[in-house]
Amino acid sequence: MTDPQSRFDTYQHIAVERRERILRLTLNRPDRLNAIGGDMHRELSRLFHDVAADEGSDVVVLTGAGRAFSAGGDLDYLEACRADPARFEQSLHEARGIVYGLLDCDKPIVCRLNGDAVGLGATIALFCDIVVAADHARIGDPHVRVGLAAGDGGALIWPQLIGYARAKQYLLTGDLIAAPEAASIGLINFAVPEGELDATVDKWASRLARGATRATRLTKATINAGLRQLAASILDIGLGYEGLSARTDDHAEAIAAMREKRPARFGRG
Template sequence: MASPILTSIENHVQIITLNRPEKKNAFNREMITAWVQALQDAQHNDQVHVIVVTGAGSAFCSGGDVDGMRPIQTPLDNKNKLWEHIHRVPLTLKAIDKPVIAAINGPAVGAGLDMALMCDMRTMVSDSKVSEGYVKVGLVPGDGGAFFLPQIIGEAKALELLWTGKFITSEEALQLGLVNHVYPQEQFMEQTMKLAAQIAEGPQIAIRMTKRAVRYARTMELEPALDLMSSHYAIIKETEDHKEGVAAFKEKRQPVFKGN
């Protein structure tokens, strides 16, 4: 049986591929477990600077595998299933301070789209569509979509997509700010990896602390946010990468950051 998750490292970029193409990468328990493990491994691997999540075949992720779902007996069983399995993905991603890019290489529906929303940035192939979709089967996003989507595109637009379940094109997703970049099929992974490599070449301590600052600022008042950022700034000022950046600027050359 093929592994539900494939991993590889290229130029300090960890590629995590959802590998159930025959199911349009619909996730089951085994995939979730392997996915979480791959994310944790990438976080703790010093050779990994950036994480890219994509799908095998023609789809990114079609959501949960309905055929593989076990019978649920009670509402509590439903809740526990989400908490013990599906919710491990957003909670794991929340704990990762490295940049995470979702490379939406094909359709992403329901929880499949939400898995992309949990990442820091998103690229999307030009000839594809995405949808929240839950309302079409009388459900609400149980995995965090109602939390992430409004933060990315605003409450009013998020509610429209959640209430209608309509598909939107890559260009519409770009206009909404749902994705950062749209690339044609023949250049999609090449351009996505180029973006990831550009970030991976940067000063890693500064990049990771910047992500922490942005995340924490969502729930902080201005004064404590400024206090936190000044602490980050003071620490970063003493890094070798900062010294290299200043030297490169003065010498009018490209900096060579080493992550220290």
């Protein structure tokens, strides 16, 4: 039998550990707050397909190294994609792979939200099945603050979790939400003191691993069938709009403002 770990040996920015039938995945760029770009983006586009095919696990725990879950898109990567349309097109293809990988993985995924989850980081967290956050963490999708449409999954998953009114409130402003509030409105499952984070995550992962795992996986697949239908009608449109917005002056201004550490001056299209 092929070593089940071998499919993960090529990953450079995602650490993989095993504890019995529980697979722990760690976004591993702590020096960049686990910002996603380049190699990590490519790895994420195939990660959950590899997880689904992994014969050595029934349950997944997903977390981030260091003090953040993920700061979202890496600034250097955003700038490189803007300068190279072919690279940006590839990034959209990879983003599609990330969302469908999460939807098609029938193993339950417990998100250990150890710190802030922003942009694509928030999308990945929210497509998990149980989200347990440290109470100091924040979550949000500020695509609009960098002049981009929230096309890589945020516009799909947020309305399903908290309804259209609240989803529009947060997606149209890019505001971040403190974990306790996110739990109170149903965006995530639990917000707990940092000292209780590991115990709570372990409790849920162990409970799922002890259950009737085949029935659990089939139930998740059934639930996700509806989300997959929505993805088929929404995701490609959203990615297309994100591609259009990436070519705007507002997006260029947002990148320049971040580089220069000043407020962005939008309004130029």
